[in-house]
Amino acid sequence: MAAVFTPIPARPAPVRTSGVAAWLRSNLFANNASTVATLLILAAALWVVPPLANWAIVHAVLRPDADACQAARGIGACWGVIAEKWRFIIFGRYPFESQWRPEVATILLLGLLVVSCIRSFWKPWLAVIWVAVVPVFFLLMGGGYLGLDKVPTDLWGGLPLTVMLATFGIAFAFPLAVLVALGRRSNLPAIRSLCIVYVELIRGVPLISVLFMASFLFPLFLPVGKSPDVLIRVLVGITLFAGAYLAEIVRGGLQAIPAGQVEAARTLGMSYWQTQRKIVLPQALALVVPGIMNSFIAIFKDTSLVTIVSLYELTGALSLALNSDANWRPFKIEGYLFIVLVYFIFCFAMSRYSLWIERRLGASRQR
């Protein structure tokens, strides 16, 4: 008699125990080591959190009152320093009565950045808006037309400068990085060597020295008054620097794409650039999103180094704001915590966005 195959119907997995107690037991007190770790962390929190809360909240001075702050020194935080100095910290040395201009310009730019991050806005008109907004940004910042007073670039500062350097640094560095990464895998020895020299040269020096060169050394080789604005020179420096690091990240992604993908594209008659654009880069870049975003975040924070060439972005503007005023100078920690918060908001947003992108791109890889 032949055996009859009877399929066993699929059954649901056993129900997991739920509830607070069960969760605590399995996650915090599962075994001895876990229990010890939980208790240690709890003890550390009890030791750190109450004094911190006392300082930051309970005994804090919120009014911009220098005497009250002096009285509370060492006991409570002086958040008044931010109430007093926030405009200087955010806008740097930009002329006080014109500070609405960097404000509007930065909001425009940030708004455009946010819009650009949303998938349903990735249409041709987005490029048109960029082309329109960028000149408006520089018109508002620099002035000199339409009855706006001219503001030289060395007075630009604070958050607008940080956002501008990071945005344009990233916007220029990324395409550069893709080209260099492709160049390093080129069949043409001249192009390959050029890209290798660029990457190794830039990676071999600190950003500070690149900025120094861009700011002080570069103009020496040009006739007086002929060298481009310091802001542009610094932006080129940041772009070249970030481009080298990004290029290596992109190259890592390119290497992960199987040769069969390129072969298949070739048999379909696609040219080199079509293959890169439609087949290789979409897959390669998707693989290295975390690395790319890492670099973007690094660029955003590295802009703080332009202080050393006398451009006062957010960090520089804070030092300037507090150092110039003996009454408020002692409350630097509170000031720094404030810009920490500003940096954190930007970087955290970038990081969450990167996670969202990863999830979206993961869709095609799921079975």
Place this chain on the structure above:
Amino acid sequence: MADPIIVFDKVNKWYGDDFHVLRDIDLQVPPGERIVICGPSGSGKSTLIRCINRLEEHQQGRIVVDGIELADDVKAIEQVRKQVGMVFQQFNLFPHLTVLDNLTLSPMWVGKMPKKDAEERAMEQLKRVRIAEQANKFPLQLSGGQQQRVAIARALCLKPKIMLFDEPTSALDPEMIKEVLDVIVELAGQGITMLCVTHEMGFAKAVANRVIFMDQGQIVEENNPHDFFDHPKSERTRDFLSKILGH
């Protein structure tokens, strides 16, 4: 005999300096002929068919495909590739694109076809390989056999005169081999020139006009399938056949 659509004339190829992978290959393929190439691994059979669309470059001799000689001229190579479809062992579908986008990519970007027409043609080919209902899935959501059928449909979207199959069933689970071979057999009935590297000897008997046996970079023996399998001329061929048919 009509003018051959593929000509190999004393073709030699080396990998590096000392691996002589193709040795004095002479081959003429008339339009519409269906050739199965077999041989042990490393015998050069994949390299041979990969030379036809210049995924591999030969160093000596001439290869002429559809009247165009393959040399360094990139435009000529792109011209040839439009006439030659290829199916790989590992499918090589584009995992970031849906099945439909895999098929419309080349007609739209290489053939400059409007999207609507390209999609129409793609659906036609998907129906031909009996997988139209999967058009909007991603390749990795399909079984191996389904993926390979999509790959065949993708190659057909260019309306090629020549189809190359490089071990199309070697990466498949045994249960899926038949569905892919059935599709290829069906194509064979439609007058397209085919070169297929495979060890599916039953398939070879069913569709091939000619079977070529290669070893150590040479064509050892070629014959119609009947004589090839029943009266192999050379000792080497007999030995090979006894190994692959003996179990």
